[in-house]
Each structure stands twice: as structure tokens, then as C-alpha cells.
Amino acid sequence: MRSEDARREILSAIRENLARGSSPPVPLSVPETGDVLSSPSPEGREGQGVRTFTERLAAVGAQCSVVRGEAEAAGALAGILSGAGARRVVGSDAPLVQRLLRPLRDRFEMAALDRLSRDDLFACDVGVTTAQWGIAETGTLVLESARERSRLLSLVPPIHVALLSTRCICESLGDGLAHVRQADSHAITFITGPSRTSDIELTLVVGVHGPQTVHVLLLEDV
Amino acid sequence: MSFDRDARTALADGQLRGALRHATTLFGERRRAAIADVPDWEGARDRARAIKDETLLHLDRYLEQFAANAERAGAQVHWARDAAQACDIIAGIAARRGARTVVKSKSMASEEIHLNAALAARGIAPVETDLGEYIVQLAGEKPSHIVVPAIHKTKGQIAALFAEKLGMEPSDDVAKLAAAARQALRRRFADADLGVSGVNFAVAETGTILILENEGNARLTTSLPRTHVALMGIEKVIPRFADLEVFLRLLPRSGTGQALTAYQSLLTGTKRHAADEGPEELHIVVLDNGRSRMLASPVTRQTLACIRCGACLNACPVYRQIGGHAYGSVYPGPIGAVLTPQLLGMGESAELPYASSLCGACRDVCPVKIDIPAVLLHLRAQAVARGGTTGTRALLERLAFASYAAVMARPRLFGWLMACARRLHIVPPLGAWTKWRDLRPLAPRSFRDEWRAGLRHEGGR
Numbered sequence: 001m002r003s004e005d006a007r008r009e010i011l012s013a014i015r016e017n018l019a020r021g022s023s024p025p026v027p028l029s030v031p032e033t034g035d036v037l038s039s040p041s042p043e044g045r046e047g048q049g050v051r052t053f054t055e056r057l058a059a060v061g062a063q064c065s066v067v068r069g070e071a072e073a074a075g076a077l078a079g080i081l082s083g084a085g086a087r088r089v090v091g092s093d094a095p096l097v098q099r100l101l102r103p104l105r106d107r108f109e110m111a112a113l114d115r116l117s118r119d120d121l122f123a124c125d126v127g128v129t130t131a132q133w134g135i136a137e138t139g140t141l142v143l144e145s146a147r148e149r150s151r152l153l154s155l156v157p158p159i160h161v162a163l164l165s166t167r168c169i170c171e172s173l174g175d176g177l178a179h180v181r182q183a184d185s186h187a188i189t190f191i192t193g194p195s196r197t198s199d200i201e202l203t204l205v206v207g208v209h210g211p212q213t214v215h216v217l218l219l220e221d222v
Numbered sequence: 223m224s225f226d227r228d229a230r231t232a233l234a235d236g237q238l239r240g241a242l243r244h245a246t247t248l249f250g251e252r253r254r255a256a257i258a259d260v261p262d263w264e265g266a267r268d269r270a271r272a273i274k275d276e277t278l279l280h281l282d283r284y285l286e287q288f289a290a291n292a293e294r295a296g297a298q299v300h301w302a303r304d305a306a307q308a309c310d311i312i313a314g315i316a317a318r319r320g321a322r323t324v325v326k327s328k329s330m331a332s333e334e335i336h337l338n339a340a341l342a343a344r345g346i347a348p349v350e351t352d353l354g355e356y357i358v359q360l361a362g363e364k365p366s367h368i369v370v371p372a373i374h375k376t377k378g379q380i381a382a383l384f385a386e387k388l389g390m391e392p393s394d395d396v397a398k399l400a401a402a403a404r405q406a407l408r409r410r411f412a413d414a415d416l417g418v419s420g421v422n423f424a425v426a427e428t429g430t431i432l433i434l435e436n437e438g439n440a441r442l443t444t445s446l447p448r449t450h451v452a453l454m455g456i457e458k459v460i461p462r463f464a465d466l467e468v469f470l471r472l473l474p475r476s477g478t479g480q481a482l483t484a485y486q487s488l489l490t491g492t493k494r495h496a497a498d499e500g501p502e503e504l505h506i507v508v509l510d511n512g513r514s515r516m517l518a519s520p521v522t523r524q525t526l527a528c529i530r531c532g533a534c535l536n537a538c539p540v541y542r543q544i545g546g547h548a549y550g551s552v553y554p555g556p557i558g559a560v561l562t563p564q565l566l567g568m569g570e571s572a573e574l575p576y577a578s579s580l581c582g583a584c585r586d587v588c589p590v591k592i593d594i595p596a597v598l599l600h601l602r603a604q605a606v607a608r609g610g611t612t613g614t615r616a617l618l619e620r621l622a623f624a625s626y627a628a629v630m631a632r633p634r635l636f637g638w639l640m641a642c643a644r645r646l647h648i649v650p651p652l653g654a655w656t657k658w659r660d661l662r663p664l665a666p667r668s669f670r671d672e673w674r675a676g677l678r679h680e681g682g683r
Binding site: 002004006007009010013014015017018020021056060119122137138140145146151152155156174177178180183185186187189190191192193194195196197198199200201202203208209210211 | 241244245248279281282285286289295296300301302303307311351352353354357370371372373375376377380396397399400403404407408412428430436437438439441442445446456463464466467470471478481482483484485486487488489490491492493494497498499500508510514515516517518519520523
């Protein structure tokens, strides 16, 4: 097979060229400094992570509402949907999303995830998902494919509403990478604010291919 | 290719130079502000470079590990010795999957292998979906900047282009232009059978590929079509999943001055269940195309540490004046001046290592501390060794430098020659240097004479 030949050729070319180089092929020590060991969380300051997270969300142009418990979340979600003038809404298969959207069925048209064609998806105004983690340092949402079907819902509709528990906010990017269950998820998506471009005269435009609006509903435990 | 001619054309283009000045200055400022937030930027650079060095010294092992883990997760890994093989592999996948329309997210490697032309020659229509790349493709032009490919075009020109090609009402409103592109590209995404993306990092430990972006087109490209092809150079591999952290700190800050780009997609193999979202097949094409050659020397090897952030372009006084087109290659700026001759061979681009004043600004901003001036000098030496200049010119050059060395080593001879030049009002001919600059006439007395006289004066007081 041709690719198999190419594989052998490339690997042997790498070995030959490395052998030609003067430096000895011993493992280099990688310095452990350099800001990459996640900075310890500020001791005993409960809620600091949440505050940083919401500040960063605002800085990257995402909306955020903090709610206590599911009842409040349902009310806030209804407010976001009607405020945005949403008509067609699609929710992920996460149980929380399903529970929050069920009472809103008579106010908005709900697209069924299981029979969602590409055209149906393109016609939705809002996608509602959960996020598995939030990263305070950067205001980032982390979505794991093993946990729910949210990959397209968080991307195609012009508005993405993400539900996140305040318990799932971690301090740093390194913490976020350490938390994701990489082995289970074929796709992990980090989302930091709305879709953006500066490709025309360096003028910022949001919502070029992905959502124009990202709204995070932060759920505090009751 | 003629760097000299194309650089002159660029220098005469006032609009291009204005746009370049604006873009490179803005990105430079944003980068500076973004790295000020990082407690130990230098440490992060050192660590990233050490990880790259470690990887490159064991590249065979890490590539095999990456391929094995990616295949275990359901990806199909293909190996391409050169551009033609890579194009054949991708066109073959497209043919087998019956793909007519191919959507692409930004990939420097795909431009390096001229994938679009190769696909078009086989009757497959590739559509660039990054807004800047889309504009450049519609206009039938080439990208002028790694991060903002259409920086050479004004919104007025883009409006005229969209009016002609997309039939939109001409508008100066950038948001409206972006919305028109979104709409046109949504149709392409809906039709596409195959998505082609690049790869920013490939994790050996897990077989994961990571793609960074801001627009969301790479997410669409890698999740809507039934088949996803990811093209990566052999140097994209890093050992461990946790290593991503340091690179995610360095790359967006260096490239666009963001703490993080809007999206990172971490893709490991294919979907696990039929009902899951995402493509049925993931093909990863591993490309050599001249890269393994660079491993042979520690000087050239560091070229492979590059993470394609574009910071060296924005910092380079040459690039800031002439932009990307003059380099005549996919990779412009300082990194292009070292990468292109090594990828294509010196015969194709022997001028490029000279497209630099060796000021070192590129080395200072490089997030992985590539000593680009050292590589430039190494390549210049190669160009000379293989007879870059020949005949009378070489002879004259050798003569000139031999005389210069002789004079500079003899202070009295130097003094005497300068005194003659002063008396005769001769300014030595300095070729290209004096062609565009006025050299001031020699002062009536040399500094050394003034100094000596001054000392005598002081002493006499």
C-alpha cells in the first residue's frame, strides 16, 4: 500500500536526518516553570472563580445571568428567548435542558433533536445546551461530546444559551484541560464568547459563522 | 519568482502600505497588551520551546504514537512524502466518498501543497470558508497575511467584489458584508460532502488534533460534512495532552492578542455511536514535503518549532513595508523567508534569506524563541556555497571584501585613504544603498582628529 510506503519513508527520513544532526538524541528536560502549573486558587475566597468568570465573559462579549435553582433558571431562560424574539428553539438531549424547555413548549416552536435535518437546524433561532465546565481565567465554556449532543446546537443558530453550574467553574486553562474526559469524547469544544472576525479592515464583527450571541445561565445551588 | 521586483511593486502601492501599517501596528500593540497579563511570559516561551525541541529530537517516536492513538480512536492516518502525494490522497478520499463540494477552513499546509488547484483539476470545487480566505478566493488572489489574509483589500473593494459575485447590494457596512458571506457560505456548508481543515497541534499521547479559530467556520467544516480530512505537517505533534496549556497561552496572544480565540476544537477520532454528531470518517494526512530535511542541523531544525502565529510578520520592518505578496510564497515574512527556501529548495527562493535586515525583531517576539536571524545567515551561507553569485559579480564582491579587510586592519592606511577622500570630496559608491538615499558629504575633519585636538585643548587649559 502506497501510504504504508510513504509512512516508512518519512519515518526513516526523520531518523536519518536526526542522526546527521550534531546534538545527541537524549531527552531534554522540559522546565516546569513558566506559568503553566496552574496557579493555586486564592485561598478561602469562595465565589472568586465565579466573579472572575463573569467578568471575563463580559470582556469577551458574552451575556451572563446568575440564577438560583431550576425554577429561577426556567424563568430566566423564557426571558432570554422572548427578549431575543425567538421563534424556533432547539435544545440538546441533556436532561436539565429538556426539563427547562418543556414548560415553554406552547410559547415557542421546539425543534426535535432526533429528527433534525440540516435545513431544520439552519432555521432555528436559538440552541440551548449545557456546558460541562467553565474556565474562569478566560471566560471559556467547555462542551464534551460524550455528555450531550450540543456540537451543532451551540454553533449553527444565531443565539446560543448555555447552562452551567457554578460548581463546575475551574480556575485556569490547565484545570480545564485536566478536567475534560478526553478519552470519552470524540469532540471537545472550548467556546469563548461569540463567533468573531476582523478580516475586513480589522473591524470587529460578531456572529460571522457561529452565534452572534452567547448567553450563559449560571446556576447556583439552592 | 522575483522578490526584488515584487517588493518594488508593493512599495509603490500606497493603499497596501497604509493597510499593512495599520494591521501590523494594531496586532503588535494587542500582542504587547495581552502578554503583559501573563505572569511569566518568558518562562512559558522557554517551556514551549523545550517541548518542541524534545518532540523534534524524537519526532519519529511521537508521530508513531500519535498515529497509533488516532487510529485506535477511529481516525484513518495517511502519510504523504510530498505535495503531490498529499493532493492525491485527499482527492482519492473525495472521490471514494463521492464528494462534489469541499468546504475548507484555513490551512497553511493546504496552500503549501496547492490543494485547491489539485481538487479543481479533478472537477471538485473547493470553497474557502474563513472570511478573509473566502474574499481572497473570490477575487482570485493570494493571502497577504497569515492571520488576516485579505488585509490588502479595502471594504469598498470587498463590497464591489460581493456585489459582482454574490449579487448583494453594495454596502460599506462591514457587518453587512460579513452577513452576506455568512449567508452564501451557509449554503455551501449545507451542500458540502467533505470538510478539509488544518491542524494546530496533534497530541501524541491521545491522538487528539486541536484546531483554533475565531469565526466558527472550522467547527462547521469539521462537524457538518460526512467526511473530515485534517492536513498536518509532521512538526505539529506535541507529546502530552497537558502540553496544550502552554501553547494555548502563547499562540492566541502572539497571533491576535487574544487570551484565547473564540473556539478550540479538540477532536479525537470519530464519533462513538451512530446517533452522535459529527463526521462518519476522519482522515488525518501527515505531510513531510521537505520538513524532515530540516532535522539534520540544530540551526534549521528550530524552523519546525514554529506554531504559525504570525507575530514575526507584524514585527518585521521589511514585511511591514511590503506585505506578504512580495515573498512569492505561501509563508511570508521572516518565518517565510526561512521556511520557504527549506521547503522548496534554494533554487526556487534563494533571494528570500536576503529579505531581511537581520534586526532580530522576529526573534524577540517569537513565542517559541526561534532564532530566525541565525537561520537566515545559515541559509545565506548555503546560497553562497552553492554559487549564488557567479562570474564578474562574485569576483568583484570578493575583491571588495578583501580590500575592505586589508584597510580596516591597518589604521594608518585607513586614515590616509579617508584623508584623500576628504580632500577630493569623494563619496564611495555604495550601490543600492545610495540609490535611494543621499549620503552626507564627509566632514572636513575626522572625528579622530577632532578628538585629538579636543584632548590637546583640554590638556592645555
